[in-house]
Structure formats: structure tokens, C-alpha cells
Amino acid sequence: MKNLHNPVMLNEVISFIPKNRSINVVDATFGGGGYSKAILNNFKVSQLLSIDRDPISKIFSQELTSNFKNFTFINDKFSNLDKIINESNFKEKKYDVILYDLGTSSNQIDYAERGFSFNLDGPLDMGMGGNNKKAFEVINNYNEKNLANIIFNYGEERFSRSIAKEIVKNRKIKLISSTLELSKIILQSIPNKKLNKKKIHPATKTFQALRIYVNDEIDELKTSLNKTIRLLKSEGLILIVSFQSLEDRIVKDFFNHNSGKRWRSSRHYPELPEKMATHLKIITKKPILPSDSEIKINPRSRSAKLRVAQKIQ
Numbered sequence: 001m002k003n004l005h006n007p008v009m010l011n012e013v014i015s016f017i018p019k020n021r022s023i024n025v026v027d028a029t030f031g032g033g034g035y036s037k038a039i040l041n042n043f044k045v046s047q048l049l050s051i052d053r054d055p056i057s058k059i060f061s062q063e064l065t066s067n068f069k070n071f072t073f074i075n076d077k078f079s080n081l082d083k084i085i086n087e088s089n090f091k092e093k094k095y096d097v098i099l100y101d102l103g104t105s106s107n108q109i110d111y112a113e114r115g116f117s118f119n120l121d122g123p124l125d126m127g128m129g130g131n132n133k134k135a136f137e138v139i140n141n142y143n144e145k146n147l148a149n150i151i152f153n154y155g156e157e158r159f160s161r162s163i164a165k166e167i168v169k170n171r172k173i174k175l176i177s178s179t180l181e182l183s184k185i186i187l188q189s190i191p192n193k194k195l196n197k198k199k200i201h202p203a204t205k206t207f208q209a210l211r212i213y214v215n216d217e218i219d220e221l222k223t224s225l226n227k228t229i230r231l232l233k234s235e236g237l238i239l240i241v242s243f244q245s246l247e248d249r250i251v252k253d254f255f256n257h258n259s260g261k262r263w264r265s266s267r268h269y270p271e272l273p274e275k276m277a278t279h280l281k282i283i284t285k286k287p288i289l290p291s292d293s294e295i296k297i298n299p300r301s302r303s304a305k306l307r308v309a310q311k312i313q
């Protein structure tokens with residue numbers, strides 16, 4: 001199997017990694033191993049723990065496992081970060097760098113049989129690994145209101161209701177079983193004059209919503225981030241590359257709340273206490289974005305945002 005994933009903002013990520021001293025690193029989203037490989041080859045790594053929920057990442061990790069004694073790959077979800085470390089036989093269980101590169105890899109999107117792509121014909125799956133539902137069940141079993149809520153909440157799709165309505169209408173005639181069938185139904189649900197104005201493919205947001213829901217991505221991220229502070233050494237860094245606004249909001253809230261700010265990304269969120277514990281210092285006041293030249297070579301990088309924070313106590 002060929003690794004199709006080009007690591008995004010690799011130079012920017014690498015520029016934050018401490019040089020000239022021995023470091024312990026977690027790569028919480030190994031994917032095709034682009035970040036892990038660069039770190040092992042260019043830094044003094046005493047231990048690199050890589051995690052990915054997708055079993056195909058195990059295949060891509062084999063080369064590093066045979067070449068580097070200081071490298072370990074675990075096929076699990078990053079919400080289990082603390083458990084993975086506690087159950088390991090690592091001598092040291094605190095880290096200088098914890099790294100997340102969120103979302104999907106090209107190894108998931110570009111293999112049609114995984115069902116992530118609205119451009120390639122595949123089964124309605126979208127599981128990244130360790131998920132307990134598939135897109136097929138959601139599309140064919142959930143009631144219209146539930147479907148509309150999922151598409152709106154996780155895709156921020158303004159046509160969520162008409163898309164849900166069209167899905168329910170179509171599945172009464174025949175179960176919807178492929179990505180292209182679903183893609184066609186989404187196209188039919190959006191008024192023609194709005195379709196022409198769309199900058200992205202009309203199915204983008206609905207597919208994003210289904211993927212996030214099927215893989216429970218929001219809870220995964222919140223649970224994992226909350227565990228990082230205890231696992232970082234003093235002055236340890238947390239680096240996060242996100243690709244859509246829901247993820248980025250969670251990252252921003254997590255950084256802000258742990259650096260003593262009472263700022264909330266939405267006024268609908270509960271008020272925060274007057275005095276909050278300060279564990280982190282935000283290093284990137286504004287997110288770092290990919291360069292124009294990277295976007296040209298790798299258009300998938302265009303929505304990436306890198307945020308970095310440092311543990312202060």
C-alpha cells in the first residue's frame with residue numbers, strides 16, 4: 001500500500017521542536033508518518049510515541065519501527081492517550097512535545113473503498129478505525145430531524161434541512177449505499193442559483209458532518225486535549241494543526257481557558273469562573289497558516305491552522 005499523504009505545514013511544525021537536547025514526543029495522529037519521520041531524522045529523540053486510530057497507519061509505521069529503537073506505534077484513539085502511556089513500559093512518562101494533525105489523511109480520502117470522498121464511488125463507510133457506527137446506518141436509519149441536526153451542527157451547512165428531507169425521500173425508494181448516490185442527492189437538495197455560487201463542492205459540508213459524527217471527533221479531541229496538561233513536562237509544547245472551524249474553536253477554547261482567559265468562542269457557552277487555573281502560555285497569538293507556495297503544491301493544506309501553547313507549571 002502506497003502512502004498518499006503529504007504532511008501539511010511540516011516546516012512550520014518542525015520549527016517549534018526543541019533542538020540540541022534529548023526530547024520525548026507524542027505524535028497523536030501518525031497518519032502516513034510524515035511528521036514522525038522528520039522528527040526522528042532531525043532531532044535528538046529519546047522516545048517518540050505515535051498513535052493513530054486507523055489500522056492502515058500500522059502499515060506505514062513499519063519502516064520506522066524497524067529503523068528506530070526509540071519509536072513506538074500504537075493503533076488506538078488519542079482519547080486514550082493517558083491509558084496508552086500508563087500501560088506502556090516507557091521509563092519516562094512525561095513529554096516535551098505533544099503533536100496533533102487533525103482530520104483525515106489522503107490515505108483515507110483517496111482510497112474510494114473507505115467511503116470518505118464525494119468524488120470517488122465507494123460504500124458509505126467513513127470510519128477511521130475504532131468507530132462504532134458507519135455513515136450507511138446514519139443516512140438510512142436516522143430520522144429527518146436528527147439528520148438535519150447532524151448536518152447543521154457538524155457541517156455548518158445552511159441547507160441541512162432540505163438535504164435531510166431529500167435523503168429521507170430517496171431512501172424510501174431505495175437504500176442509499178454509495179458516496180456518489182449521496183453526493184447526487186445533496187446536489188438535488190440545493191437550489192440551482194445557490195449551487196452556482198458555492199465555492200466548494202456542494203457535498204463538502206455534509207460529508208464533513210457525517211465523518212465527524214461517525215468518528216465522534218469532537219469528543220475525541222476534547223477528551224484528549226484535557227489529558228495533555230498532566231502529560232507535558234514543564235515548558236513542554238502542544239502543537240495542533242486543525243482544518244475546520246469546529247476543531248479550531250475547540251483548540252482556541254482549550255488554550256484560552258488554560259491560560260487564564262475567560263474568553264468563550266460562543267456566547268451560548270456557559271460563563272467561566274472568575275479565577276481560572278493557568279497551565280499554558282499561548283505561543284501563537286494568531287494561528288500560523290500555510291504559505292501560498294504550499295497551498296499551490298498541496299491544495300489540501302489551504303484550510304490548515306497551526307496553534308502552539310507551552311506548559312508553564
Ligand SMILES: C[S@@+](CC[C@H](N)C(=O)[O-])C[C@H]1O[C@@H](n2cnc3c(N)ncnc32)[C@H](O)[C@@H]1O
Nearest residue numbers: 007029031032033034035052053077078101105
Ligand atoms: C491529517 S492525518 C495526519 C497526517 C500525518 N501528520 C502525516 O504526516 O502523515 C490525521 C490522522 O489522524 C488520525 N486520527 C483522527 N482522529 C483520531 C483519533 N481520535 N485518535 C487517533 N488518531 C486519529 C486519522 O486516522 C489520520 O490518520
